[in-house]
Amino acid sequence: MFQKTLAFRIFFTVSLFLIGCFVFLPLLWMINTALKPADKTFTLYFFAGELTLDNIIGILSDKTIMTYLRNSLIVSFLSSFMATLVSSFAAYSFSKFRYRGRKAIMGAFMMSQAFPQAILLLAIYLMMQRFHLLGSYWSLLISYVVFTLPVGTWTLKGYFDGISNSLIESAKIDGAGNLRIMTRIVFPMAIPGMISIAIYGFVWSWNDLLYAMTLVTDPSRRTLAPGLVMTYLGEASTNWAAMMSASIVASIPVTIIFVFLQRYFITGLTSGAVKE
Amino acid sequence: MRKLLSIALVMILSLSLFAGGANESTVADGEGTSIVWAGWSGEEEATRDIFQRMRTTYEEMSGNTVNWVGWTWADTAQQLLIRLQGGEQLDIAQADIGIFNTVAQTGTLADLNEVFGEEWLKENFAEATLAVGQIDGKQLGLPWSMASITMVYNPEILSRAGWDTVPTTIEEFEACMADIAALGEGIIPYGVSTKDDTAAGDLMPWLWTFGTSLFNEDGTVNLGPEAVDTINWYKDMLAKGYIQMDIGRGDARQLFAQGKMAFYDDAVVAKGQAVSAGVDPAEVVNVCSAMPRPVLNEGDESQSTMWGHMLVIFDSSKHKDTAADFAKFLISDEVALEYFEQNGMPPVTNSAANTEEVLNDPYLKGFLDATATAKLDETARMTNASEIKTIVVEELQRTLLGQTTAEECVENMRARLSSAI
Numbered sequence: 001m002f003q004k005t006l007a008f009r010i011f012f013t014v015s016l017f018l019i020g021c022f023v024f025l026p027l028l029w030m031i032n033t034a035l036k037p038a039d040k041t042f043t044l045y046f047f048a049g050e051l052t053l054d055n056i057i058g059i060l061s062d063k064t065i066m067t068y069l070r071n072s073l074i075v076s077f078l079s080s081f082m083a084t085l086v087s088s089f090a091a092y093s094f095s096k097f098r099y100r101g102r103k104a105i106m107g108a109f110m111m112s113q114a115f116p117q118a119i120l121l122l123a124i125y126l127m128m129q130r131f132h133l134l135g136s137y138w139s140l141l142i143s144y145v146v147f148t149l150p151v152g153t154w155t156l157k158g159y160f161d162g163i164s165n166s167l168i169e170s171a172k173i174d175g176a177g178n179l180r181i182m183t184r185i186v187f188p189m190a191i192p193g194m195i196s197i198a199i200y201g202f203v204w205s206w207n208d209l210l211y212a213m214t215l216v217t218d219p220s221r222r223t224l225a226p227g228l229v230m231t232y233l234g235e236a237s238t239n240w241a242a243m244m245s246a247s248i249v250a251s252i253p254v255t256i257i258f259v260f261l262q263r264y265f266i267t268g269l270t271s272g273a274v275k276e
Numbered sequence: 277m278r279k280l281l282s283i284a285l286v287m288i289l290s291l292s293l294f295a296g297g298a299n300e301s302t303v304a305d306g307e308g309t310s311i312v313w314a315g316w317s318g319e320e321e322a323t324r325d326i327f328q329r330m331r332t333t334y335e336e337m338s339g340n341t342v343n344w345v346g347w348t349w350a351d352t353a354q355q356l357l358i359r360l361q362g363g364e365q366l367d368i369a370q371a372d373i374g375i376f377n378t379v380a381q382t383g384t385l386a387d388l389n390e391v392f393g394e395e396w397l398k399e400n401f402a403e404a405t406l407a408v409g410q411i412d413g414k415q416l417g418l419p420w421s422m423a424s425i426t427m428v429y430n431p432e433i434l435s436r437a438g439w440d441t442v443p444t445t446i447e448e449f450e451a452c453m454a455d456i457a458a459l460g461e462g463i464i465p466y467g468v469s470t471k472d473d474t475a476a477g478d479l480m481p482w483l484w485t486f487g488t489s490l491f492n493e494d495g496t497v498n499l500g501p502e503a504v505d506t507i508n509w510y511k512d513m514l515a516k517g518y519i520q521m522d523i524g525r526g527d528a529r530q531l532f533a534q535g536k537m538a539f540y541d542d543a544v545v546a547k548g549q550a551v552s553a554g555v556d557p558a559e560v561v562n563v564c565s566a567m568p569r570p571v572l573n574e575g576d577e578s579q580s581t582m583w584g585h586m587l588v589i590f591d592s593s594k595h596k597d598t599a600a601d602f603a604k605f606l607i608s609d610e611v612a613l614e615y616f617e618q619n620g621m622p623p624v625t626n627s628a629a630n631t632e633e634v635l636n637d638p639y640l641k642g643f644l645d646a647t648a649t650a651k652l653d654e655t656a657r658m659t660n661a662s663e664i665k666t667i668v669v670e671e672l673q674r675t676l677l678g679q680t681t682a683e684e685c686v687e688n689m690r691a692r693l694s695s696a697i
Contacts (some may be wrong), residue, residue, distance in 0.1 A: 038554050122358055129362045214358060217345045226348075230319035235349040235372075235545060239321060 034244035041240050055245035065246055067220065068227030073253060075137055075212075075223055076205045079144035083201035084194050086145055087152030092182055094153065095160035096168065106157075113150045121214060128215055139215040140223070144208065148201040155200075159193035160186060195264035199257060206254055224250050308339035309598040314356060315370025317585075319346035322548055326618050334605045340598050353378045360384050360590070367593040368603060371417060372585050373408065377657055379588060380416045386591045388415040391600045400607075400625045409586050411657065418603055421621035422584030423544040423643040424650035425477070427569050431562060433463060433538045442567040446485070446509075449570040453518040456538045465518040467528035467540035468510075474525040475672060476665035478541050480654055481579040482506050485572055490654045490668065490693065497693045499686050507675055507682035514676055521676060532564070543583040544643045547620045566642025580646040581653050585621070616640075660696060667692045 033041060035051040059065050094106050124146075128139040163186055171181045187194065206224070213226040222230075228250065232243040318327035331342045345366075347355040353375035359366055360382060371379055379385065388397065388409070397406060401419060409417025429442060437455040453465035468482075469475040483489055486509070488502035513519045523531075528540040529549040550564045551557050568578035587606065589599045605611060612623035613633060622640055623629050634640065655661035668689060675685035 040554075122361060125358055125362050129364065134362075134364070213347055213351065214355060217347075219346075230316075230346065230348050231321050231324075233348065234320035234322060234548065235316065242321075 030244045030247060033240055034248050036241060038239075038241050055241045056248065059242065059245045059249050064219075064231070065224075065227065065249070068222055068224040069250070069253075071137075071221055072206060072224040072250075075140050075144070076202045076253075078137070079141045079148070079205040080198045080201035082141060083145045083148035083152055084198045087149055087156050087197050088187060088190070088194055089182070090149065090153045091156030092160055092186060095157045096165070096186075106154075109150045109153055112146075117147060118210060121210060124211070125214060135216055135218055135221065137216070137221065140205070140208075140212060143211050143215065144201065144205040148197070148204055151200060152197040155197060156190060156193050159190045163189055192264040195261050199261055199264075202257060203254060206250075308335075308341055309595045310341040310343060311367040311593070311595050311598050311602065312343045312345055312365045313368050313370075313602070314345045314347075314352070314359070314366060316346055316349040316352045317370060318344045319348070322551075323619055326615060330606060330611060330615075333611075334602055337605070338598075338601065340602070342602060357382060360592075363592075365593075366590050367595050368587060368589050368599040370420070370585055371588050373582060373653070373656060376409070376417050376586055376588070377411070377659070377661065380411050381659055384590055384592060385416040386589045386593070386596060388418055388589065388600075391589055391596055392418070392604075400627070402624075402626065402629075405624050408582055408584060408652065417586035417588050418607070419624040420585045420587050420607060421544075421615070422582070422624045422647065423622045423640070424580040424647040425481075425541055425543045425583045426578075426580040426643060426646035426650075427539055427567050428532070428542045428546050428564055429539045429567050430532065430535065430537070431565055433459075433535070436461075437538075443570050444568070445574055446570050446572055450513075450518075453513070453538070454516070457517055462536065464520055464523075464531060464537045465539065466513065467523050467531060467537045468513075468519050469525055469528065469541070470519065470521050470523050470673065470676060472524045472669065473662065473665045476655070476668040477581065477653060479506070479510075479668060479672060481541075481569055481581055481651075482509075484579040484651065485569060485576070487572070490664075491697075495697060497690050497697070499690050499693075503686045503689075504682045507672065507685050510672070511676060511682060521673075535563070544620055544622060544640065547639060561639045565639070566646060568642075568646055577649050578646065580650045582647070582650040582656075584624075658697075663696055664693065667696060 028046075032046055034055050035047075035053070036045075037050055037052050037054065040050055090109075094102060124139075124143055125134070128134045128142075133139040133142070167185065168181055171185050176184070208223075209225040209229060212223045213230075216222060219227075224246075228243060228246045232239045232246065313331070317323040318331075327344065331344060335341055345359070349372075352369075352371075356366070356369060356371075356375075356379055369379070394415075397415060397418075405419045405422060406415065408422065409415055409419055433456060434440075434442070434452065437452065437459055439452050439455065443449040443452040456463055456465040469478040480490065483499075483503060483506050486502040486506040488500040488506070489498045492498045510519070514521070525540075525542065528537060529542065529546065531537040532540055532546075533549050533555075544566075546564055547557070547560050550560045555563060569580055571578055587603045589596055589603065593599055607623070607625050607628075609623075609625070609628045609631070612625065612628045613631065615621045616623050616628075616634060616637075620639065622644065623634060628634065635644075653661075655664045658664055671680070671685045671689040671692070674680045674688075675682055680688065
């Protein structure tokens with residue numbers, strides 16, 4: 001009833017417009033700046049002046065930036081896969097097994113989210129150094145898995161809670177072991193949830209600046225976020241046009257992944273929210 | 277599911293091959309020594325090539341290896357501390373005046389009097405230049421590039437406002453700002469910082485200009501009656517629209533590069549923003565020139581703040597001699613002058629600083645003139661510099677926003693600074 005009133009429609013349209021402005025204006029501004037010639041970066045016009053693709057072509061033909069892009073893809077895919085795998089096993093354990101300390105460990109998982117990542121940096125740095133992992137992708141992969149684990153585990157636990165125990169019991173009666181039950185019965189039913197965690201892990205590692213800058217200092221292994229910041233945001237000068245162009249290029253992989261998998265992402269996140 | 281998992285596993289195993297790899301090389305290559313040099317300029321677009329050239333030229337000359345480790349300028353202090361705490365190899369680093377004290381307070385820097393020898397340092401540097409790198413009688417920083425943060429102006433805007441020469445006194449400066457405001461082109465006459473740490477940095481030389489300072493030489497709070505005059509002058513400029521709230525150094529640089537600002541305070545690196553905005557490096561001086569800060573009364577000394585980059589060598593380094601050899605190479609005339617030519621970084625050794633090339637550079641001249649009387653930022657040697665600056669900026673902002681009077685501002689600042697030191 002309420003949805004059909006004129007007042008609601010006006011409210012809805014205005015709200016949509018305002019939210020749209022907040023969401024899309026920065027993106028449009030980024031594209032606008034990327035398309036301006038370098039000497040017009042600070043000239044205020046919005047797509048209605050001189051535009052050029054030189055900045056974007058420059059980024060695409062920049063081998064260093066492409067190396068950063070490749071490195072980011074490797075790290076993000078690997079960490080997202082590893083985080084999903086570990087989260088799935090942890091969540092299955094919390095959901096389907098009963099053992100002493102289970103709730104305490106679950107609480108500890110959630111508590112670990114309460115600490116800002118920057119505080120953990122020094123401890124993680126020292127650990128990586130002790131294990132001789134500084135400078136290798138493994139230092140990043142392990143860190144990203146650690147940060148994705150709490151959200152991943154809790155999200156997937158909600159998912160697994162929704163899978164009937166009788167199904168698992170039936171499989172056991174048929175002679176299936178735990179690993180077989182997990183990989184052949186439970187995980188296939190949780191694909192949307194696992195994909196949502198994979199996307200979450202991918203985006204987390206794709207956007208990370210602090211850990212990527214600290215743990216890997218070799219330029220040939222550097223990922224995109226620190227690479228762009230170090231290249232274009234300098235002590236005294238800032239190349240906004242190149243920075244914006246590079247940001248557009250950087251956002252393409254994440255956008256493609258999200259567009260193709262958004263159906264799973266939304267299903268995965270909302271699953272278990274309502275008890276039926 | 278099984279197929280999906282198998283494909284994923286194969287992919288991951290393939291990618292894992294890339295994920296491994298050696299740590300940063302810290303071992304000596306061949307017969308030479310391998311040192312680690314850290315900083316930020318070797319990462320930046322404008323200086324990356326010349327830093328690479330510095331390293332390779334030195335490596336070819338000496339047979340040693342220089343491994344560069346870089347971060348962003350803003351993160352360098354934090355990253356140096358993390359690396360030091362981790363005990364990673366670190367031999368020599370680039371440090372600007374702003375972070376020098378933070379790094380020095382860790383007690384990890386080598387006394388360069390011992391590394392280079394006091395005599396050698398005195399032979400090659402002016403005493404005032406060396407003093408910038410001294411803490412508690414130790415020479416912890418080797419000057420590399422130095423000038424000052426002074427006022428920068430746009431000659432074209434001044435010319436349009438009818439000013440062919442720069443204002444030299446505050447009275448003239450106010451008249452000039454009035455003429456610029458009268459142009460009606462939406463130009464902000466003066467982009468003095470009114471937010472973040474840079475607002476405190478900009479206030480200090482004006483306090484000195486009016487005849488006072490934040491602290492006395494013994495470290496107690498000064499803020500004499502002239503501080504009230506300074507704050508009232510800021511308020512007056514704001515009321516007349518000569519300055520604006522919510523302007524930081526970054527904002528001022530951008531607005532200046534757009535031609536929307538006539539004056540602001542900056543270091544010699546101001547050139548970089550102008551060049552990034554499309555100005556021909558040779559033409560920068562036409563739109564971005566340094567000038568002496570106007571004085572209160574004719575004959576007063578113009579005030580500016582010391583700015584610069586130093587080289588520091590770490591006490592924990594096992595290759596101090598090689599690091600020192602590399603530092604000498606970096607400040608050598610040939611390398612320093614090339615750095616100056618390419619990036620405008622003023623050399624500091626007696627021999628390089630006195631070459632015709634440096635002395636007659638029209639862009640650098642204003643900065644070098646101002647450097648003659650430049651002072652260190654009053655918080656440069658304080659361990660809680662950030663807290664001190666925050667107090668100054670908060671009280672200044674409250675007054676500019678009309679929440680307190682200039683007298684209350686100075687009283688509050690005095691009380692809070694006294695508690696903080």
